[in-house]
Amino acid sequence: AQHEAAFAQQAAKAVVGAVRIGANECWTGPLPAGAEAARAIVDQGNRYEPDNDHAKLYAAVAAVEGVPVERITAWPGSSDPLNRTTVAFASPKRGIVTGNPTYETIWRTGAWLGAKVTRVPLTADYRHDVKAMLAADPDAGLYYICSPNNPTGTITPVEDIKWLAENKPKDAILLIDEAYIHFAATPSAISLAARRDDVIVLRTFSKLFGMAGMRLGLTIGAPELLARMTRYDGKQVTENLPMTAVACGIASLTLADQIKARRAQMIAVREETLTHIAKRGLKIVPGSQANMFMVEWKDKSPKEMMEAFLAQNVQIGRSWEVYPTMSRISVGSAEDMQKFRLALDKILMA
Numbered sequence: 001a002q003h004e005a006a007f008a009q010q011a012a013k014a015v016v017g018a019v020r021i022g023a024n025e026c027w028t029g030p031l032p033a034g035a036e037a038a039r040a041i042v043d044q045g046n047r048y049e050p051d052n053d054h055a056k057l058y059a060a061v062a063a064v065e066g067v068p069v070e071r072i073t074a075w076p077g078s079s080d081p082l083n084r085t086t087v088a089f090a091s092p093k094r095g096i097v098t099g100n101p102t103y104e105t106i107w108r109t110g111a112w113l114g115a116k117v118t119r120v121p122l123t124a125d126y127r128h129d130v131k132a133m134l135a136a137d138p139d140a141g142l143y144y145i146c147s148p149n150n151p152t153g154t155i156t157p158v159e160d161i162k163w164l165a166e167n168k169p170k171d172a173i174l175l176i177d178e179a180y181i182h183f184a185a186t187p188s189a190i191s192l193a194a195r196r197d198d199v200i201v202l203r204t205f206s207k208l209f210g211m212a213g214m215r216l217g218l219t220i221g222a223p224e225l226l227a228r229m230t231r232y233d234g235k236q237v238t239e240n241l242p243m244t245a246v247a248c249g250i251a252s253l254t255l256a257d258q259i260k261a262r263r264a265q266m267i268a269v270r271e272e273t274l275t276h277i278a279k280r281g282l283k284i285v286p287g288s289q290a291n292m293f294m295v296e297w298k299d300k301s302p303k304e305m306m307e308a309f310l311a312q313n314v315q316i317g318r319s320w321e322v323y324p325t326m327s328r329i330s331v332g333s334a335e336d337m338q339k340f341r342l343a344l345d346k347i348l349m350a
Ligand code: PLP
Pocket: 023, 024, 076, 077, 078, 079, 080, 082, 103, 146, 150, 177, 179, 180, 203, 204, 205, 206, 212, 216, 217
């Protein structure tokens, strides 16, 4: 476990100057109009809110996503509301159920809380196994579905998510993490959070929108749920956001054609990379719809492979305990992935 922790820490720390395909970041910065809007608002940085910027953001989200404005809340990224949801709706008495593998922030927060965390293997085709998730802890306080899932990139169909919403205990909360949804050609589950009072959808601008360091995220859910998540600070964190991020988000959200183009670019680079990997006789977890995939190494461990890639100035991702022979690779730019392929070939031939 100590070894694992050290490995995770090493994996999390960015290597400056390397090809960075270890943290599922976007390979490029914000959409140009977003970056321009952020620059323009810097001169009014003395104001908490220069010009009803929150309201403008919420109106833009409501228009793009078709959800009621009173259910939309903005955050500095999605990690904060993910942790608050955990603390608000799980407890030592009411556990948490997640897929396995999945994004582990909720495992950590759940462990801190003293809540029972039940990890349910994905199905054979890498969906969340919603029936097994409910059966594993029928009285949990919080069910978490990450779709597209980190680290597999695979999606869980909205029908499955809807089944869990309808069959879980009435007072349990279903949290759907859609950090990677913009990369996927798949329907969102956001309409569930638009009409049900027991579902929260998490969104972030850290991925396709290229704003990981600028910090902007969203929750969609009933105002009563938000009140429980902000009991100790009265929503303050949602009201004092970095205005550069808000301005960038407003200007980026509605650029449907550019969002589509970014998605198409990522898919083309991902598929080109996967074809190369297949030619080298390596297996992957199939069906990724996001900017990441898991690859299975033959005779080296993920830790050894991470070090071998680092020696080639390429920083790949890490492994998950349930898939101990695989590494997660994020999809970078075409140039990044060309360097990845060259490094891979060198390592395999060594
Ligand atoms: N959820 C998932 C599935 C993620 O992969 C990440 C980051 O990698 C986050 C949430 C949190 O990201 P942020 O706080 O930047 O929105």
